[in-house]
Each structure stands twice: as C-alpha cells, then as structure tokens.
Amino acid sequence: MTQRFGHGMEPNIPSARQRQQPKANRAIVGFKILIFVLALVPMTRLLMNGYLDALGANPVEKILHNTGFWTLSFLMITLWVTPLRSVTGWTFIGRFRRMLGLFAFFYVVLHFLSYLVLDQFFDWPNILKDISKRPYITVGFSAFLILIPLAVTSTDGMMRRLGGKRWRGLHRWVYLAGFAGVVHFWWLVKKDITEPSLFAIAFSVAMIVRVLMKLRKRPSPSLIIPH
Amino acid sequence: MRFNLNLKECEVTSRALWASRRDFLRQTMTAGLGGWIAAPLAAKAGSLGAKPNPAFRVSDPTTPLEKVTTYNNFYEFGTSKEDPAQQATDFKVRPWKVVVEGEVNKPQTFDLDDILKLAPLEERIYRLRCVEAWSMVIPWIGFPLKELLNRVDPRGNAKFVELISLMDPDQMPGQKNAVLDWPYREGLRLDEAMHPLTLLTVGLYGDVLPNQNGAPVRIVIPWKYGFKSVKSIVRIRLTETMPVTSWMKAGPSEYGFYANVNPAVDHPRWSQAKERRIGDFLKRPTLPFNGYADQVASLYSGMDLTKNF
Numbered sequence: 029m030t031q032r033f034g035h036g037m038e039p040n041i042p043s044a045r046q047r048q049q050p051k052a053n054r055a056i057v058g059f060k061i062l063i064f065v066l067a068l069v070p071m072t073r074l075l076m077n078g079y080l081d082a083l084g085a086n087p088v089e090k091i092l093h094n095t096g097f098w099t100l101s102f103l104m105i106t107l108w109v110t111p112l113r114s115v116t117g118w119t120f121i122g123r124f125r126r127m128l129g130l131f132a133f134f135y136v137v138l139h140f141l142s143y144l145v146l147d148q149f150f151d152w153p154n155i156l157k158d159i160s161k162r163p164y165i166t167v168g169f170s171a172f173l174i175l176i177p178l179a180v181t182s183t184d185g186m187m188r189r190l191g192g193k194r195w196r197g198l199h200r201w202v203y204l205a206g207f208a209g210v211v212h213f214w215w216l217v218k219k220d221i222t223e224p225s226l227f228a229i230a231f232s233v234a235m236i237v238r239v240l241m242k243l244r245k246r247p248s249p250s251l252i253i254p255h
Numbered sequence: 256m257r258f259n260l261n262l263k264e265c266e267v268t269s270r271a272l273w274a275s276r277r278d279f280l281r282q283t284m285t286a287g288l289g290g291w292i293a294a295p296l297a298a299k300a301g302s303l304g305a306k307p308n309p310a311f312r313v314s315d316p317t318t319p320l321e322k323v324t325t326y327n328n329f330y331e332f333g334t335s336k337e338d339p340a341q342q343a344t345d346f347k348v349r350p351w352k353v354v355v356e357g358e359v360n361k362p363q364t365f366d367l368d369d370i371l372k373l374a375p376l377e378e379r380i381y382r383l384r385c386v387e388a389w390s391m392v393i394p395w396i397g398f399p400l401k402e403l404l405n406r407v408d409p410r411g412n413a414k415f416v417e418l419i420s421l422m423d424p425d426q427m428p429g430q431k432n433a434v435l436d437w438p439y440r441e442g443l444r445l446d447e448a449m450h451p452l453t454l455l456t457v458g459l460y461g462d463v464l465p466n467q468n469g470a471p472v473r474i475v476i477p478w479k480y481g482f483k484s485v486k487s488i489v490r491i492r493l494t495e496t497m498p499v500t501s502w503m504k505a506g507p508s509e510y511g512f513y514a515n516v517n518p519a520v521d522h523p524r525w526s527q528a529k530e531r532r533i534g535d536f537l538k539r540p541t542l543p544f545n546g547y548a549d550q551v552a553s554l555y556s557g558m559d560l561t562k563n564f
Binding site (some may be wrong): 089 | 336434529531538
C-alpha cells in the first residue's frame with residue numbers, strides 16, 4: 029500500500045493509530061468536536077437573527093455577505109493549516125484540515141443557495157445573465173464549481189481510489205478557488221476594499237509560505253496525506 | 256456601597272431619550288434667555304408643520320422610519336450601513352450656515368433658521384434609489400431648491416450648481432479615511448437644480464432630519480441615484496463649468512455626473528435592471544428615471560444616456 033501512495037505518504041488506518049496513541053487520539057477527537065461546534069456558530073447566529081428580525085433593513089444582503097465572509101474565512105483557515113504545521117512542527121493540526129475545508133464548502137453552498145433563493149428567487153434567465161455578464165459573479169461561481177469536486181473527493185475512500193498523486197493534484201485547485209474567492213469579494217465592494225484586502229493578505233501569506241517551504245526542499249510533513 | 260442588580264429592562268432609559276440628553280440640558284439652561292433661542296431647539300422635538308403636497312406623492316408604501324434611519328450610506332461616519340446611525344449621535348447641527356456663492360448677483364450666507372423660513376415647508380413622498388440597487392420611499396420635508404436659487408439671482412453664465420458637504424474629520428471620523436475625496440461634492444445642471452422635483456430638504460417623517468440622514472439640510476433629487484442627494488450641505492456654488500463630483504473622482508467609469516436612474520444602463524460591475532425595495536422580499540424592476548420619467552425625461556431629450564451616465 030505504501031508504494032501506491034508514494035514516498036512518505038501513509039494511509040489513515042484509524043484502528044492502528046488508536047492502538048498506538050489512545051490519549052492523543054482522544055484529544056484530537058475532542059478538538060474535532062469543538063471545531064465542528066464552533067464552525068456552526070456563524071450559521072446558527074444567522075438563523076437566530078433572522079428569526080428575531082435582527083438582520084437589519086436589508087436581510088438578504090446581510091445573509092449573502094455573512095455566508096460569503098465565512099466561506100472565505102474557512103478557506104483561508106484551511107489554506108493556513110499546512111504552513112502553520114510546517115512552521116510550528118505541530119503535525120496534529122493537519123488532522124483538522126479536512127473538516128475545515130468541508131466547512132468552507134458548507135458555507136459556500138449556503139452562500140450560493142442564498143443567492144439562488146433569497147436574492148434571485150429562482151430567476152434562471154437572470155442568474156445565467158449574472159454568471160455570464162458580471163465578472164465578479166463569474167469568478168465567484170467558478171470558485172464554487174471548483175470546490176464541489178474537492179468536497180466530493182474529501183473522503184478516505186476517495187483518497188484511496190484516486191491515489192496520492194492524483195488526489196494531491198486535484199486538491200491543488202483549492203489555491204485557485206481561494207484566489208477566485210478573494211477576487212470575487214474585491215470586485216463586488218463599492219469602494220471600501222478593507223475587508224477584501226485582509227483576505228488578500230491572508231491568502232498571499234499562505235501562498236508565499238508554501239513557496240518558501242518548497243524552495244527550502246526540506247522533507248516536509250506536507251507530503252503525508254492529512255486527515 | 257450597595258449595588259441594585261435587580262434593575263428591570265423597562266427601567267432602562269430609552270435610547271432616543273438618552274441620545275437627546277444634551278438637547279434637554281441645553282433647552283433647560285437657555286429657557287431663561289427667552290423664547291427666541293428656545294423655539295428653534297424646541298422645533299427639534301416637535302413637528303415641522305409641513306403641509307403635504309399631493310402633487311408630489313408616490314402611491315408606493317413608505318419605508319418604515321426605523322429602516323430609513325438605520326440603513327444609510329454616509330461614508331463620513333463609516334462605510335457600513337449601520338455606522339452612520341451609531342457614529343453620528345453627537346453630530347452638531349447648530350449653528351449651521353449655508354454659503355451660496357459663485358455666478359450669482361446676490362451671494363449670501365443663510366443661517367439654518369433663514370432656510371427654514373425661506374419658503375413654505377412641504378411634505379413630499381419620494382422614491383429614493385441607491386446605485387447599489389436598493390430603494391426606499393420616504394416622506395421628506397422641504398421646498399424646491401429653486402426658491403433658494405431665485406433669491407441669489409443666478410447670472411447668465413451660471414450653468415451648473417455645485418453642492419458641497421461639511422468637512423470636519425473630528426465630528427465625521429470617516430473623513431480620516433480617504434475612501435472618498437473629502438468634502439463630499441455633488442452637482443447638478445442648472446435646469447435640473449431649478450426643477451420643481453429637486454427638494455432642498457430639512458426633515459423627514461414629520462420631524463427634522465436625523466443626523467444619519469444628512470442633518471440639518473440636504474438635497475433630494477428623486478430621479479437620480481441616491482449618491483447625488485448630498486447630505487449636510489454647507490456650500491452651494493453656481494458655476495460655468497461642470498463640477499467634478501466625489502463619486503466621479505472615485506470611479507469615473509462607474510459613477511457619472513448625470514447618474515439618472517436607468518435600468519437600461521448597467522453599472523460596469525452589476526445590473527441596474529432590478530432593485531430591492533427595502534422591506535420587500537422579491538426584487539422589482541427598476542423604472543426609468545425612478546418612475547419620474549414624465550416629469551424629467553424632457554430635460555435629456557436628444558442626449559445619449561449611455562454615454563452621459
């Protein structure tokens with residue numbers, strides 16, 4: 029099996045790992061639960077405020093902005109896992125990357141559904157026009173499309189079916205999705221680019237650290253399939 | 256010292272009352288100086304005595320006051336919609352002077368009280384359409400700008416009217432941020448400024464303008480995008496050449512001088528064909544000239560409105 033995945037990559041066999049490090053594994057599971065619960069807070073708050081009519085004068089706009097903001101935030105957090113792991117040496121944080129990435133997908137689905145249902149209310153001709161004529165929607169929709177195969181192939185089974193090299197090659201598209209997401213936000217704000225620039229900086233740093241890591245050519249933990 | 260932690264929510268001072276505490280102090284302190292000082296201050300709390308003008312009333316339902324006063328684009332107080340209501344609470348609207356100058360035979364400075372007495376105050380219900388594709392319906396109080404312009408007697412070569420807002424970064428913290436070129440400048444062609452629809456506005460919903468809506472005096476031009484309806488005006492200048500407005504400077508390919516509401520001319524980055532009326536769920540089609548075409552379209556006959564956006 030090691031040969032199929034290439035040098036340095038090990039498949040995740042939970043039972044073996046559990047046998048080796050029971051205490052550490054319990055801590056990881058605990059962290060995962062915590063992250064899961066925290067990641068649901070933005071949506072919960074949105075639903076609560078919607079119910080209390082506390083979303084301001086333009087609730088649809090607020091929902092669109094909020095779901096978009098959390099999509100980008102989770103994307104950035106996901107992109108920072110690998111650089112942080114290399115810099116700190118805390119290999120365990122790699123175990124959270126999939127969940128964080130899937131939450132980015134969760135929020136992008138909410139964002140797209142808000143656009144489809146709340147903003148456009150199934151006005152398909154207008155939606156098609158938007159996607160083809162409004163550059164910021166073109167790049168936003170493209171970013172959404174890229175994330176779909178990434179979410180679908182995020183499972184252990186899919187990792188095994190694709191094999192390490194193909195899986196990694198496919199998942200490198202997340203960089204383009206992150207970039208397209210930042211551009212989408214930058215191109216839609218009227219004038220105040222403060223928020224988009226912060227995301228642009230977060231994205232750039234995540235990418236620059238990766239480039240530096242590659243240049244150093246150290247045997248980096250990023251070669252191991254994360255869980 | 257004993258703390259009473261059993262305070263009930265009904266005992267909390269209402270925000271409106273708390274926000275007007277300084278007015279209350281001012282009023283009680285100046286009460287002794289006689290009615291001529293107290294009267295304009297008392298006007299803040301009561302009705303402006305405006306008469307509804309049935310000729311200028313759209314039948315659309317009006318937007319609730321709460322939304323009108325908590326969803327504002329007023330970058331002088333911050334760029335988010337909730338900022339102006341939160342940041343403008345201590346904005347000083349008295350004393351206030353509006354300087355009228357430029358190509359006029361009788362340049363003069365108007366005190367706020369002069370303006371309030373310049374012409375009978377009317378209540379008009381106008382649609383307001385933002386360039387961002389949302390809209391409201393607001394009962395404004397004011398009188399046609401042409402009443403003021405006739406007082407200053409524009410010269411023959413006056414072709415445009417420039418309207419300039421306050422420059423005061425201490426009171427308007429958003430001006431410390433160069434998101435726009437401050438002070439906020441807007442402008443109209445003289446015939447647009449003299450049009451009966453163009454309203455020099457001093458109030459809304461029966462009362463004086465809340466700070467976040469452009470107190471104490473602003474303009475409302477209902478057939479143009481909202482950014483033309485400049486708030487908190489301090490200077491009106493008649494000019495021979497077309498003024499360069501703040502948004503023209505900020506985005507010349509996106510914000511033009513005329514900025515007439517036009518569903519056929521998209522913003523470069525988004526469509527202008529539809530809008531969200533605040534309070535509605537579904538979007539509605541945008542009307543040419545925001546529904547005022549029969550009153551203003553003639554001003555632009557022969558003009559290419561795609562080029563002159």
